Structure formats: C-alpha cells, structure tokens
Amino acid sequence: MSFQPRSENTTTILLPVQVIPSGTFDGNDGKWSTFTINIGNDQSGFAGQDFKILISTSSSLTQVPMQAEWCSKPSKEKCAANRGIQTFQSRQSLGFDPLLSKNWQQAGPHDIPLPQELDWTPDQHPNASYGTDAVGLGSSSLASPTLTQQLVAQFKSQNFFMGSFGLSATPVNLGTGPVAPFLVNFREFNNTPSLSYGYTAGAHYRNNSKGIPGSLILGGFDRSRFSIQGTSIPMPSTSNSSLVVGVQSIDYSPDRDVESNVLSLMNDSKGFLATIDSTLPYLWLPQAICDKFEETFNLEWDSEKKLYMVSEESHNYNVRQNATVSFKLGSSVSSKDSTSITLPYDAFDLEVSFPISKNTTNLKYFPIKRSPTGVYVLGRTLLQEAYLIVDYERNNFTVAPANYSDPMPDPNIVTISSKSYIPPKASETPKSSDGGLVPGAIAGIAVGVVLAFLLALLAAFLFWKKRHAKKLQHKSDEKTSYDIDTIVTGEQLKERRVSELDSNAPGSPKPSTLGGYYGDRDQKDVIPFPPINEMESPPEIVELESPPIDGGYLSAATPPHSELADYFTARVRRRGATRESSGNNTPGPGPHELPGDDGKFQVGGQHFEPVVSPVHSRGPSDASQTNGIDTMISEPDPSSPRSPASPVNHTRGPSDATVQSESTAVSEPTQEQLEAWALAHNEPRRPLSE
Numbered sequence: 001m002s003f004q005p006r007s008e009n010t011t012t013i014l015l016p017v018q019v020i021p022s023g024t025f026d027g028n029d030g031k032w033s034t035f036t037i038n039i040g041n042d043q044s045g046f047a048g049q050d051f052k053i054l055i056s057t058s059s060s061l062t063q064v065p066m067q068a069e070w071c072s073k074p075s076k077e078k079c080a081a082n083r084g085i086q087t088f089q090s091r092q093s094l095g096f097d098p099l100l101s102k103n104w105q106q107a108g109p110h111d112i113p114l115p116q117e118l119d120w121t122p123d124q125h126p127n128a129s130y131g132t133d134a135v136g137l138g139s140s141s142l143a144s145p146t147l148t149q150q151l152v153a154q155f156k157s158q159n160f161f162m163g164s165f166g167l168s169a170t171p172v173n174l175g176t177g178p179v180a181p182f183l184v185n186f187r188e189f190n191n192t193p194s195l196s197y198g199y200t201a202g203a204h205y206r207n208n209s210k211g212i213p214g215s216l217i218l219g220g221f222d223r224s225r226f227s228i229q230g231t232s233i234p235m236p237s238t239s240n241s242s243l244v245v246g247v248q249s250i251d252y253s254p255d256r257d258v259e260s261n262v263l264s265l266m267n268d269s270k271g272f273l274a275t276i277d278s279t280l281p282y283l284w285l286p287q288a289i290c291d292k293f294e295e296t297f298n299l300e301w302d303s304e305k306k307l308y309m310v311s312e313e314s315h316n317y318n319v320r321q322n323a324t325v326s327f328k329l330g331s332s333v334s335s336k337d338s339t340s341i342t343l344p345y346d347a348f349d350l351e352v353s354f355p356i357s358k359n360t361t362n363l364k365y366f367p368i369k370r371s372p373t374g375v376y377v378l379g380r381t382l383l384q385e386a387y388l389i390v391d392y393e394r395n396n397f398t399v400a401p402a403n404y405s406d407p408m409p410d411p412n413i414v415t416i417s418s419k420s421y422i423p424p425k426a427s428e429t430p431k432s433s434d435g436g437l438v439p440g441a442i443a444g445i446a447v448g449v450v451l452a453f454l455l456a457l458l459a460a461f462l463f464w465k466k467r468h469a470k471k472l473q474h475k476s477d478e479k480t481s482y483d484i485d486t487i488v489t490g491e492q493l494k495e496r497r498v499s500e501l502d503s504n505a506p507g508s509p510k511p512s513t514l515g516g517y518y519g520d521r522d523q524k525d526v527i528p529f530p531p532i533n534e535m536e537s538p539p540e541i542v543e544l545e546s547p548p549i550d551g552g553y554l555s556a557a558t559p560p561h562s563e564l565a566d567y568f569t570a571r572v573r574r575r576g577a578t579r580e581s582s583g584n585n586t587p588g589p590g591p592h593e594l595p596g597d598d599g600k601f602q603v604g605g606q607h608f609e610p611v612v613s614p615v616h617s618r619g620p621s622d623a624s625q626t627n628g629i630d631t632m633i634s635e636p637d638p639s640s641p642r643s644p645a646s647p648v649n650h651t652r653g654p655s656d657a658t659v660q661s662e663s664t665a666v667s668e669p670t671q672e673q674l675e676a677w678a679l680a681h682n683e684p685r686r687p688l689s690e
Contacts, residue, residue, distance in 0.1 A: 014193040016220030016413050017145060017186075019137050021213040022052050025204045026084055028161045029281050030350035030367070032380065033202030033214035034084060037165055038140035039064060039152060040101030040133050048140035049096055051163050052084030054380070055199060055216060056279040057243060057388065059113060059166035060181035062135055063128065066154040067095035073354050082353075084162045086139075096154045098131060103148065105132045110174055112155060118284060118375060126160070128153040130174060135182055147186060151179050158355045164279060167197055169241055169392040183218070192219025196391040196416040200225055201278060201383035205346035206404045215387075215411075223412040226387035230400025231339040233331040243276040243390065243397050245378070246332040250289065252296055255322040265292045265325070271333025274376035276388065276399070281350065281380040284371040296323075297348075299366050305356060310349075310364040318345050327382065329399055341386045341401055348381065393419040 025031035034052040039062075041048030051064045071079040077092040085093050088100070098104040107130040114126075130153050136146035151172055171178035180188075187195045198221025202214030215225050235241050248271045252263040269288050285293075290308075293299065298314035301307075310318070323345055330338035351362040367381045389398040403409075 014190065014219065014415075016415055017137070017192055017218040018222075018411070018413060019216040019218065021202070021215070023213060024052070025202075025211055026052055026082070026162065027054070027281075028082065028353045028356060030352075030381075031204035031211075032281070033204070033211070034162070035165065035214070035216060036086075036139050037062065037064075037163075038136045038138070038144060038146075039096060040103060041136045041140045041144060041146050042102055042134060043142060043146055046102055047088075048134065048136060048144075049088045049093060049100065050086035050139050051096070052086065053163040053165045054278070055201070055214070056164040056166045056168075056277075057199070057390070058168055058275070058277040058279055059164060060168040060170050060172050061113070061153050061164070061166045062150060062182055063112070063153045063155060063160065063166075064096045064163040065160070066129070066156055067097070068156040068158075070156075070158055070355060074360055079354070082161075098133075098154070101133055103133050105149075107131045107151075107174060110153075112153065112157070112160070113172075118369075118371070118373070118377065126155065126157040128155040128157075145186075145191060147182065147189060150182050150185065161355070167199070167390070169195055186218060193421070194219055194391070194416045194418040195393050196220065196389070198222055198225075198387065198389045199278070199383070200387045200402050201380050203347065203384045203402075203404065205344075205349070207406070207408075212404055212408060217413060220413055220415045221387075221389045223414050224409040225403055225411075226400035227403040227405075228339075228401060230387070230389075230398045231330060231337055232396055232398045235395045235397065238395055241392055241395075243388070244273055245276060245329045245399065246335060247272050247274050247327060247376070247378075248330055248333055248335075248338060249326075249328040251326045251328075253324050253326065258321055263296065265289055265296065267292060272376055273333070274378050276378050276382065276386075278380045278383050280377075281367045282369045282377070283367060283379055283381055284369045284375065284377040286376070287370050290368055290370045293366070293368055297366060302365075305352075305365075306369070307352065307356075308366040308368055310366055312364075315349070315364055318349075321345070327378070339399055339401065341382060341399070343382070343385050347384050350381075389416075391416055 019035055022034045022036045024034060026034045032054055034054060036050055037053055038048035038050050040046070049064075053062075053064070056063075065080075065083045065085060067080075071083065071094075073079055076094055080092060080094045083095075085095055087093060098106070109127050110130050112126045112128050130151065132149045133152050134146050134148045135150040135152065136144035138144045151174075166181055167183055168181060169184050171180055171184075173179070183197070184195065186192055196219060198215070198217040200215050202212050204211040206212040215222050233243075233245060236244055250265040252265050254261070266289055269286060272286060274284075294301065294308060297310070297318055299308040299310060300314075302309045324342050325348075326340045326342045328338050328340050330336075348366050350365055350367050352365050353362045354360055357363050367379065371377075385402050387400045387402045389400070391397065
C-alpha cells in the first residue's frame with residue numbers, strides 16, 4: 001500500500017495506525033516482544049524481505065541485519081532465525097540481500113549512531129551500509145503500509161544482534177543533507193493524524209509466563225495499555241526530542257510475608273536526570289546506586305562481559321524475596337507531579353546467549369550498568385512496566401504505569417490530532433459541482449425518511465396496544481362486577497324465601513337452572529303450580545274449600561267410622577311425595593287449609609251437625625300441569641252431592657293466617673272455635689294446627 005504526499009487542503013479525518021506485533025519474544029539479551037517490517041516490497045507483486053525487529057525510541061534509522069560470518073552457532077540458518085531474519089523465497093534467509101531488492105539504492109558505509117559516551121561496546125564506532133529502499137509495516141503484502149525511498153542501514157556487528165525500527169523524529173545527516181526519518185515521512189504522506197506514537201515493550205513473564213506482547217500505535221495511543229494517568233513531561237527543546245525524566249527515588253520492597261521493610265536504593269544520593277531509550281535493555285545508573293543493587297540482589301560483576309551476573313543461589317534468593325523496585329519519575333528531580341513505575345523481580349530476571357555468551361549456554365544477568373561519564377539511561381527493561389506517549393508536534397511526552405489486567409482488555413485506540421488540525425464547522429456542508437445534493441446527503445435523507453416511517457408505525461402499534469389493553473381491562477372489570485358471592489347470596493335468598501313463601505316445607509324442590517328464584521314471581525297467580533323441574537320458586541299456597549260439616553270428629557287419630565276414609569286423616573305427604581308415582585312432570589298435592597272442625601260441638605249455643613269428609617277416590621294421575629290439584633278438588637263429586645248446608649265460599653279473616661310446619665300448613669282456629677272447644681261437654685280439644 002503506497003501513499004501520496006499530503007494534500008494541503010485535505011479535510012480527511014485520519015486514524016492512528018496500529019503496528020501488529022510478531023507474537024514472539026526474541027533477542028540474545030533477554031526475551032523481548034518484537035514487531036515485523038519488510039524491506040524491498042515494490043507493491044507490484046515483488047515481495048519484500050521480512051524481519052523481526054525491536055523498537056528504538058532514540059534512533060531515526062531502520063536497521064536490519066545482513067549476513068555475517070560470526071553468526072554460525074548453532075548453525076547459520078538457526079543463528080539467522082534467532083536474529084529475526086525471516087524466510088525469503090521459500091528458504092531461510094541469512095540476512096538482508098540488496099541484490100534481491102529491485103529498488104535498493106546504495107548510499108555507502110557510515111557509522112551507526114550510539115548513545116552518547118556510554119562505552120557499552122568494545123567497538124565505539126560500528127558502521128553499517130546505508131541505502132534507500134521501500135519500507136513497509138508488517139509482513140510483505142499488498143496490504144502492508146509502505147513508503148518508498150526510506151533510509152535503511154544494514155549491519156554485521158555483533159553488538160547489534162537484531163534489527164531495530166527507529167521512532168525518533170530527528171533527521172539523519174549522512175553528509176549530503178538531512179534525511180527525514182520514517183515516522184516523519186509516514187505523517188507527511190497522510191498516513192497518521194499527527195507526528196506521535198504510543199508504545200510499551202510488553203512482558204514475557206506476564207500472563208502466567210505466556211507473555212503479553214508489546215503495543216505500538218502511530219498517530220495515537222492505546223488507552224487500555226496503561227492503568228492510571230501518567231506524568232506529562234516537556235522535551236528539552238524544540239531541537240532536542242530526547243525523552244529526559246527526573247529520577248526522584250528508587251525503592252526496594254520485598255514481599256511482606258518475607259520482610260516488611262522498604263529499602264531506598266539511592267541512599268543519600270540525590271535525584272538525577274536520565275533518558276528513556278528502548279534501543280538497549282540496560283539501565284545506566286550512578287556507581288553508588290549500582291553498588292546498592294549489587295548488595296541487595298546478591299549480584300556479581302563480570303569485568304569481561306561488563307555485566308552483573310546472577311548465580312543460581314542468588315536467583316533462588318531473589319525469587320523467595322519476590323521484591324519490587326519502584327522508580328519515581330517526574331519532569332525534574334524535585335517536581336511534585338510524578339509517577340511511579342514498579343518493576344517485579346521477573347523484569348530483571350534476564351538471560352544472555354550467543355554471541356555474548358561464547359557458547360550456546362544461556363547465562364542469567366541483571367540489566368544494570370555503571371555509567372562512566374554521568375550520562376544515565378533507562379532502557380527497554382523499564383518499558384516492560386511503563387507506557388510511553390510521545391507527541392513531537394507539542395514537544396512533550398507522557399510516562400504511565402503499564403496495565404496488565406487478567407484478562408487483558410480490548411484495545412482502545414485514541415487519536416492524537418495534529419497541532420494544526422482544525423475540525424470542520426458543523427454548518428459547512430460539501431456541495432457538488434452542479435449545486436444539487438451530494439449522494440451522501442441523498443442517502444442520509446432516504447435513511448431518515450425510512451426511520452421516521454418505522455418510528456411512526458411503532459408509535460401507532462404501541463398506541464393501539466395500549467387502547468386494546470384498556471378495553472380488555474374494562475371488560476374484565478365489568479365481568480368481575482357480576483360475579484356472585486354464593487355464600488352471602490345464599491343467606492339473602494334464604495331470608496327472602498322464608499318471608500315470602502310462608503308455607504314452604506323443608507322438602508320443597510330445588511329451583512330450576514332456567515331462571516332465578518324470583519324471575520317468574522309475577523306469574524304465580526297465572527300458573528298456580530308449574531312443574532317442579534321448571535319452577536325456581538316454591539308454588540303459591542292454595543287454600544282448599546272446607547268440606548260440608550256433616551258429622552264426625554276432627555282428630556289426628558283414626559276416625560270412629562273406618563268406612564269413611566277422610567282425605568285429611570290419610571298419611572300426610574310432603575309436597576314432593578307424589579313424584580314417586582306421578583313422574584317428574586306431575587306435581588304433588590299442595591298444602592290446603594283444613595276445616596276448623598270435624599265433629600259435633602256447639603258454639604255460642606248454636607248446634608252444628610257433624611262434618612262428613614268426602615271419600616277420597618282420586619288417583620295420582622288425576623292432576624296434571626293444566627288440571628291442577630286445586631281444580632280437581634274444586635270440581636263436584638258426582639257420586640257424592642254437595643250438602644246445601646255447606647258454605648259455598650269461605651271468606652278468610654285475620655284468624656286464617658297459616659302457620660308453617662315441617663310437614664304441612666293448616667289454618668289457625670278462630671276465637672269462636674277456641675271458645676267452643678273449651679266449653680265442650682266431653683273434653684277440651686287442642687287444634688291440629690297448634
């Protein structure tokens with residue numbers, strides 16, 4: 001993916017570029033998270049050569065290893081792979097080969113820039129072969145962000161085991177004029193929103209020793225990779241972009257279960273200024289502080305290797321101590337605004353291998369060095385637990401503690417806008433050349449109309465659903481209002497039944513389900529005695545006419561003349577007794593009023609003849625729905641003519657009130673009858689109704 005130079009009037013909003021790590025931890029001075037770049041990709045089908053490299057925050061160069069004679073252990077191929085040289089054209093490459101690149105332009109040999117006066121290599125002036133070629137991020141492919149004619153240095157020196165990718169914005173001068181570094185060109189070719197980056201080295205000992213890879217964002221930073229707000233520090237000057245910090249304190253804190261004391265590794269030493277540089281892993285510190293580290297961690301100085309070595313016994317001791325070392329950093333040695341970067345012992349537990357170790361055996365070492373000239377550097381070891389945000393346009397940088405939560409959060413990429421960036425005003429809308437709406441505006445209007453229509457449908461549906469729910473609730477309330485409490489209503493009906501149906505016997509038939517108890521009460525006089533299965537209220541009590549007074553005694557006992565079967569002396573039946581013989585639709589005989597007397601007696605000196613009861617000769621089938629018991633009784637018996645002395649009609653008076661009985665209902669005797677019974681010559685007789 002090649003790029004064109006930045007347009008002066010562009011309004012495109014740019015996004016940061018995330019450089020994907022290789023996923024492995026490499027190096028001969030420790031295990032470091034590496035990234036992949038490619039050299040020589042011409043974007044026309046000719047693939048470039050891939051390399052795993054380390055990040056250099058102080059260098060402006062892209063450096064890659066070339067084939068070297070010393071790189072032969074354990075084999076040339078294996079040694080080349082350990083240096084980060086990837087396969088090319090289906091075989092293991094031994095180093096960068098400019099002859100295999102179509103766009104390589106040789107620029108000659110030049111020295112490799114080194115940290116100032118550190119004396120860290122035997123060769124103080126290592127050189128490299130310079131040239132220009134296409135440099136791309138990630139593995140070689142058409143999708144790789146690539147810039148052509150970028151300065152590349154290929155080297156053979158043992159002091160530079162792996163290649164590096166420089167993030168400095170300082171131009172490189174090879175004697176023919178300054179050459180802009182990759183980061184500046186990447187910004188100028190409209191690839192990143194600003195001249196900035198965010199970086200952390202990652203840590204191989206995190207995630208249960210599986211490792212957390214490093215993170216590199218060009219034109220922004222990853223907010224998920226640091227835990228708290230760090231300290232913003234200005235750069236020394238506009239011409240000096242070094243990342244200089246003030247080291248205010250260095251504290252040693254062992255595990256509280258082992259020892260609770262906190263030890264200062266600076267003793268009485270004052271704070272000092274140091275440069276953060278990820279090119280090398282070492283911490284170049286004052287002599288006194290190195291001596292304190294040596295004493296605390298049981299280190300051994302190796303004058304040949306110029307390294308602090310760690311024996312197996314010392315390593316076991318340090319593991320038991322499980323100590324941490326905290327660096328308090330600020331913009332100066334006395335600034336109040338500061339942050340603490342805390343490193344566990346695992347961050348210092350590193351190993352060196354070939355060619356630092358003359359054989360293939362790995363040796364444990366502690367990554368601190370004595371500074372011979374008073375120049376102090378905080379190397380890659382610190383950046384395992386620190387996150388850097390560098391903004392060259394604003395001439396400042398930020399240091400913050402790195403975040404290693406479990407599990408790690410998803411990336412949260414934040415853009416660092418250019419200092420000269422002015423966001424477009426909301427009222428400014430691009431116009432097409434013909435004055436009409438641009439396609440984007442038309443699409444937006446169409447989407448808006450569709451959304452408005454869908455919202456209207458949704459609102460109508462919700463309104464209908466609400467009204468429908470109210471109607472259902474209203475119907476439910478109406479239905480509930482007609483529900484009957486059977487217990488309360490039964491008590492009310494019982495009282496009303498007693499008050500209206502005075503002669504109702506306990507054996508009255510149950511009301512029919514065809515209507516309420518009082519649904520037909522207006523028809524009681526029209527239909528004297530409806531069928532039991534259809535009537536819901538007890539039938540009206542019908543008064544019988546008294547038979548003629550002919551003789552005999554009114555008694556509940558057997559009459560003197562057994563041949564005269566009196567109707568009233570027959571077995572008393574309840575209202576429903578005739579159902580046994582007359583069927584379901586034939587009503588039984590209703591209760592009738594008995595005559596006042598059935599024997600001889602005098603009332604007020606007037607003599608009455610005995611009343612002879614008519615002989616009952618009717619069968620149970622003589623009554624029907626249309627020819628009721630009242631009609632049958634009221635008809636004259638042809639075999640037994642009615643006595644003229646018998647009263648034709650019986651007019652009821654106040655004394656004719658009926659009394660409810662369990663078996664039948666009879667009329668109360670009049671006052672005259674009661675007196676006649678009391679004056680009778682034989683004995684007083686109690687009325688049957690009493």
